[in-house]
Amino acid sequence: MSEECVYIARSKAIAARALAGEMMVMNSSDSTFYTLNEVASIIFQAADGTTPLHRIVQERICEQFDIDPAEAQADAERFVSELSARGVLIISSEPVVSELQ
């Protein structure tokens, strides 16, 4: 996954809401239900389809948490790949219109 050209957007099948610092996420296409921790929630909420992933990591994660940027980027890439495989996020090499705002 090239950090320069990765954009992420939320799938239209997703419902989500914050509860006590965690994000509840439900995928209506298969009824799977997840809770995301604080860092994962930040990435999920920032998935507007137009902000590159590396900028989300840099501006939203590294500036808020004491974490090594390379490690944060690798973790974020693993996380978005997993949620993409589960139909929660859409990954694109170009900006995309998020299916849900």
Place this chain on the structure above:
Amino acid sequence: MSLTAEVGQKALELGVAISVHMDVTYRCNERCVHCYLDHDDHGEMTTEEIKGVLDQLAEAGVFFLTFSGGEVFMRRDFLEIVEYARRLMFNVKIKTNGVMIHEKEASQLRELGIDSLQISVYSHRAEVHDAITKLPHSFERTISAIRFLHAQGLRVTMANVLMNGNFDDHAGVQQLAAELGVLYTLDPTITPMMDGNTDVLALRIPGEELPQLFRNSTLVANPEEFCALPVPVTDADLEGYSCSAGHSACYISPYGDVFPCVQFPLPTGNVREQKFLDIWNYSPQMTEVRSIKVKDLTTCSSCSHAGSCSRCPGLAYMEGNMRGPSTSDCEKSFYKTGVATANMLKHGLTKPRTSAPLVQIQAVQ
């Protein structure tokens, strides 16, 4: 505990209304013989009013949102409302009779990413279904809608309300659901009409018939467990609550009235006059509902079923006391286990009463 149950428990502990049932209209194109609603429009919220309420609900942390009625598609703006709700990322469920859903509407619902639909089907026989809905050809139209929705990959559940007129048809409806590839749920609850008319209660299945439902392995996953003798009541049971109504769930009527539940007609406020969170957090009525633990119940706290009963505080309220027993739940507990409830013992009964005078939803004064 499942993740969903864990989240529900967390919402209850935090006092977050995680689940809201909103009726968008009481108007309907069917006239079901058992329906508790009047079908006139007494001043429904406008599209913009509903959108404003949805904004507030999202801000309050509501996640699970059920749209129902009346028939939701009687509102021409219904899909616009669903679209708005989905943009706010609610998990949306819809209850409908399906009569106005064709291929186009099914496709639109799929595009909107709703969670699921529940559709009322009273019989596998068109003549029986249509006699209950009083709408000719409603069976044909409803089944057609289910096919369209299923073809779109949407999750559909057939809701089979059982009453005198269709009691023998549940197996047929269940088989029809299986043939159509959809889920099936059964509900033997009939409630009085909004105006207090209790004539519809005559449609209820006699309590003596309930055991054959409760012990039917095609309807109940584990009848032995479901009908097991009540286990000794624990301190944790007594410190617990009857259900999520007013704790993590509530109901909003088409006129903006807020109640603890669709089946708990205690007026707590109106979103046309107050912010939803002000009603949810500070209404004296909501606060009272939230304060009632099992140990506070007048009769049920000493009942051997207290740890396992499905006691509905709304039905108890309709009987006149939200801290009292709900007769229909006493009936279910008795016919599941054969063990008398404290309510029965108190009145010297060997069989539960089959009905009680109930009062339905009224507008907030």
